[in-house]
Amino acid sequence: MRQEALDLLRRIGGAEDNAIDLAGAALSLALLDHPVPDLAPYRAHLAQMCADLAAIVDAGEADDLAGRIAAIRRVLVDLHGYAGDSETYEDLQNANLIRVIDRKRGLPVALGILMIHLARSQGWEICGLSFPGHFLIRMDLDGQRLILDPFEGGSICEPHTLRELLKQTAGLEAELSPEHYAPVSNREVLLRLQNNLKLRHLSTDQPAKALEVVEVMLLFAPDHIGLWRESGLLNAHAGKLTAAIAAFEHFMELARQRGASQALMQQTATLLQQLRSRLN
Known part of the structure; x- marks a missing residue:
């Protein structure tokens, strides 16, 4: 099962973004941290929720946008009991879709993936x-x-709700701007899901686990320039000099192609020189 999950994530790395099945990819990511004998029960659960939504739609109860939102809420919350985990928010289980399905609790991005999966099963935007x-x-x-x-x-979310949320997460001086409403790709949603794990491992002084997460992220986002630099830094911290050098070299290649700042390029070049001297 683990190898199948890794193979799927590698295929996603080379796929067009609109071909990514968010919930399916999230289940594969979850399997790496929480092995289960078979993902079939979790896929069946997703299929059942989609069938429940289809029944509501067939009854003519989702004709407008408000009706569609209410239908998704009825399936996710009323029929299946999902909710945000406000009591143990930092629990790593909240970013693992297998455990989210088991516990019916999760982080915003995990629950968001379920909502997106439901809506797209009906072809909704x-x-x-x-x-x-x-x-x-x-x-x-x-x-x-x-x-x-x-x-x-x-x-x-009304405008005042968005302003309050922004100030809670970005500071009291933060103000709403168009970039906060910009849509993100499927790949970026998966990165955001995994970023929760990476940051929690770093905050609990577990850089080796953070590196494992970064390496998995690179499977499905191999062109993400920032991840290659993080990989270099974390590998260097772990004493894996050859891997660190390879990651920084790949970062430099992407950085040249994308016109990264000269300061960042120079800083990375200096790190590379130091690592190569240590290796020799």
Whole structure:
């Protein structure tokens, strides 16, 4: 099962973004940290939730945007009991879709993936947003757009709610800007999910575990320039000099292609020189 999950993530790394099955990819990521004998029960659960949503749609109860949101909420919250885990928010299980399904509790991004999966099963327009610190989603229909908070069961976020959320996560001086409403790709949603694990490992002084997460992230996001630099830094910290050099070299190649700042390029070149001298 683990090898199958790794192979799937590698295939995602070379796939077009719109071909990525978010929930399926998230289950593969979850399997790496929480091995189970078979993912079939979890896939069946996702399929059942989609069938529940289809039944509501067939009954004519999701004709407008408000009705679609209510239908998703009915399936996720009322029928299946999902909720944001406000009591043990920092628990790593909240970013693992297998454990989220087991416990019916999770982080905003994990619950958001479930909401996106449900909406897309009906062909509805939905996306994650680049809102900092708290994952939000947006649903669109006929020119109407609403921003939803998956952590609160898909509640609609009014402007004052967004301002309060932003100040909680980005500081009291932060103000809303268009970049906070920008849609993110499927790959970026998965990166955000895994970033929760990486940051928690770093905050608990477990750089080796953080490195494992980064290496998995690079499987499905091999062109993410920042991850290659993080890989170099974490490998260097672990004394894995050859791997660190290779990661920094790949970073430099991407950085040249994308016009990264000269200061960052020079800093990385200096790190490379130091690592090569240590290796020799």
